[in-house]
Amino acid sequence: MDWLQVVILAVIQGITEFLPISSSAHLILVPVFTPWEDQGLAFDVALHLGSLSAVILYFRHEIIRMVVSSVAALRGKGVDEDAxxxxxxxxxxLPVCIIGFLGRDLIADHMRSTLIIGLSLVAFGLLLGYADWKKRGTRSEYSMNLKDVLIIGFAQALALIPGTSRSGITIxxxxxxxxxxxxxxxxxxLLSIPVIVLAGGLEAVGLLSDPQAIDWPAMIVGTLLSGIIAYLCIHYFLVVIKxxxxxxxxxxxxxxxxWLLWFFHF
Known part of the structure; x- marks a missing residue:
């Protein structure tokens, strides 16, 4: 792979995985404005690994507490806020897993157009603006109830529509x-962790079924760069929104x- 391609793809992955701006909307522009060939499944897996490492590292204390408390709860020692x-x-x-599995062919064949991506960016962006302006409260992630979780979970399934943004719709x-x-x-x-694991796992399965030559230097650099940028994005995003x-x-x-709608459709 071209080293410039490695850097640009890693930067895009690192930034757009966690910011509410849609990774699919940005990645679709790479083949439009560059002569690069598809980077392949192996490099996609590497980029996902970088993002996953970043979010796990950033929330390592919360994750450890959740795991320890969940194990204790399964042993009958009570359920605390971390469990x-x-x-x-x-x-x-669960909703995104079920709906993604049932509708993967529909999404892949009919919903990856620039029209849908552009409309989703605008519509769900305005909805995010409304929610932030009129509806936000003061509750933390530890104060959720079953209804809240189901609403957020089914909203996350909407991120299967390209241009929606997983982080954007869940926020x-x-x-x-x-x-x-x-x-x-x-x-x-925190919700991104199982989603990235599942997405990366599916890509890894595809890689095993269709083996290809692996460019290890590009993989290592892509993973590290994606992870560093994703970590910084998480940190500064939490600072900016305050x-x-x-x-x-x-x-x-x-x-x-x-702009996408104008560029591709007018």
Missing amino acids: RLGFWVALAT TAALLVGMSREGAARFSF KLGMQPFVVYRVVFGL
Whole structure:
């Protein structure tokens, strides 16, 4: 692979995996504006590994507490807030798994167009803006109930529509049920862990069924760069939303979506 390709793809993955701006909307532009061939499944797996490593490292203390408490709860030692949060993460992941499995052919064949991506960027961006402006509350990720989790979980399934943004739609849903900006973002990031594991696992299965030559230097650099950028994005996103909220990302989504619609369809 071209080293410039490695860097650009890793940067795009690292930034768009966690910001509410849609990775699919940005990745679709790479083959449009460059002469590069498809990077292959192996490199996709490497980029996902970088993002996964970043979110696990950033939330390592919360993850350890959830795992320890969940194991204790399974042994009958009671359910504390950390065990409950771990259960909520697992439950909220089920809708996207089920709907993604049942509708994967429909999504792959009919929904990966620039029209759908552009419309999704604008529509779900405006919804995020509304939720942040009118509906956000003060509750943290530890204060959720079953109804909240189901709403967020089924909202996450909407991210199967290209251009929606997984982090964007889960943050939107969390804000709509009364969570704070920080609580909504933190739960969205925790939700990304099983989703990235499943997505990366599916790509790894595809890689095993269709073996290809692996460019190990590119894989290693892509993983490290994607992970570093993703970690920084998580950190600074949580800082930015405390001061500015979601509106800068809403403006970006709407402008970018309208540009995509104009560029490809007018």
